[in-house]
Amino acid sequence: MAGTKQALESLKEVGYRLTPQRMLVLSAIQEGGHLSAEEVYGRVKEEYAFIDIATVYRTLALLKRLRLVTETELGDGPARYELSTEPHHHLVCRGCGETTPLNDDLFAPLRLTLRERLGFEAELEHLPVFGICSRCGAQGRRAERRRAGVATERAGTAQ
Amino acid sequence: MAGTKQALESLKEVGYRLTPQRMLVLSAIQEGGHLSAEEVYGRVKEEYAFIDIATVYRTLALLKRLRLVTETELGDGPARYELSTEPHHHLVCRGCGETTPLNDDLFAPLRLTLRERLGFEAELEHLPVFGICSRCGAQGRRAERRRAGVATERAGTAQ
DNA sequence: CTTGGTGCAAAACTTTTGCACGGAG
DNA sequence: CTCCGTGCAAAAGTTTTGCACCAAG
Numbered sequence: 001m002a003g004t005k006q007a008l009e010s011l012k013e014v015g016y017r018l019t020p021q022r023m024l025v026l027s028a029i030q031e032g033g034h035l036s037a038e039e040v041y042g043r044v045k046e047e048y049a050f051i052d053i054a055t056v057y058r059t060l061a062l063l064k065r066l067r068l069v070t071e072t073e074l075g076d077g078p079a080r081y082e083l084s085t086e087p088h089h090h091l092v093c094r095g096c097g098e099t100t101p102l103n104d105d106l107f108a109p110l111r112l113t114l115r116e117r118l119g120f121e122a123e124l125e126h127l128p129v130f131g132i133c134s135r136c137g138a139q140g141r142r143a144e145r146r147r148a149g150v151a152t153e154r155a156g157t158a159q
Numbered sequence: 160m161a162g163t164k165q166a167l168e169s170l171k172e173v174g175y176r177l178t179p180q181r182m183l184v185l186s187a188i189q190e191g192g193h194l195s196a197e198e199v200y201g202r203v204k205e206e207y208a209f210i211d212i213a214t215v216y217r218t219l220a221l222l223k224r225l226r227l228v229t230e231t232e233l234g235d236g237p238a239r240y241e242l243s244t245e246p247h248h249h250l251v252c253r254g255c256g257e258t259t260p261l262n263d264d265l266f267a268p269l270r271l272t273l274r275e276r277l278g279f280e281a282e283l284e285h286l287p288v289f290g291i292c293s294r295c296g297a298q299g300r301r302a303e304r305r306r307a308g309v310a311t312e313r314a315g316t317a318q
Numbered sequence: 319c320t321t322g323g324t325g326c327a328a329a330a331c332t333t334t335t336g337c338a339c340g341g342a343g
Numbered sequence: 344c345t346c347c348g349t350g351c352a353a354a355a356g357t358t359t360t361g362c363a364c365c366a367a368g
Binding site for chain 3: 344345346347348349350351352353354355356357358359360361362363364365366367368
Binding site: 123 | 232265266272273277278280281282286289290291293
């Protein structure tokens with residue numbers, strides 16, 4: 001897809017007004033990447049103190065509808081928004097919280113299988129793939145060895 | 160994993176009390192499958208009118224911690240809960256909302272690749288795979304042909 | 319001018335939490 | 344008898360909505 005400028009173009013083309021608020025929200029997302037509505041709000045407010053969070057939500061909803069930004073639901077906490085680029089996903093480590101971009105190619109076979117076998121057009125866009133990264137995995141295994149045999153579950157593994 | 164009885168066993172084994180509320184929540188989930196907390200609440204209330212939704216949430220959180228139920232975040236609306244069974248996922252059609260179970264095998268290659276290439280242990284458990292089912296896909300294409308050339312987007316594609 | 323977009327305030331919706339009482343073990 | 348689990352009520356966190364005014368086209 002595109003950068004802020006092209007995004008603004010698209011907005012105009014489709015008949016929406018170009019307001020400072022919309023421009024600011026767009027550039028906040030472009031610079032920030034993976035921001036929550038609240039964070040976008042914070043960033044925009046630095047440049048234009050009077051913006052309301054409702055406007056941010058409305059703008060994000062609009063941009064999402066136009067497929068200019070992507071919304072990702074991380075399960076807990078607020079949704080996060082990102083400028084649409086070429087299709088990709090994210091690895092999200094439950095240990096350290098780090099997110100790593102993940103090329104879409106890995107999902108092609110799955111998408112194909114679903115289409116051929118079930119006639120299902122999977123969107124599989126911008127998925128958060130939860131798990132444990134190599135670094136945290138190593139740590140976890142060490143910790144596990146340390147308390148080997150305890151096991152009552154009460155403590156619970158990272159959910 | 161298991162049915163309600165075994166689940167109750169597990170609860171007791173790990174040292175939690177067996178209360179009517181917990182039994183009712185469990186059997187509601189077993190019978191209902193894919194229920195929201197509110198729906199579980201509704202079902203349980205039919206048999207025990209005094210239960211509180213807070214109890215439902217607390218019980219669901221407990222069962223989730225013990226891995227007896229799985230929580231799925233569908234992005235909009237409330238989380239949905241399901242009794243844990245063998246690993247599987249769901250196709251969720253954005254058109255008709257229908258959900259179809261999906262065998263986990265399809266995800267094995269992806270999981271393997273992530274492990275080997277990046278050392279990332281992907282959880283990929285009980286994923287909602289959004290998309291358009293064959294039935295709705297056909298309808299959509301027909302509708303599109305009907306209004307071919309209009310295109311202002313305003314209407315918006317199914318989000 | 320006209321209508322769409324904004325700010326403000328309030329509501330909606332889902333989920334969590336504090337507290338005191340009652341029942342399971 | 345002890346303390347875990349519950350009901351009740353209130354709060355918290357995120358997102359949506361009604362309304363009057365303002366500004367983009």
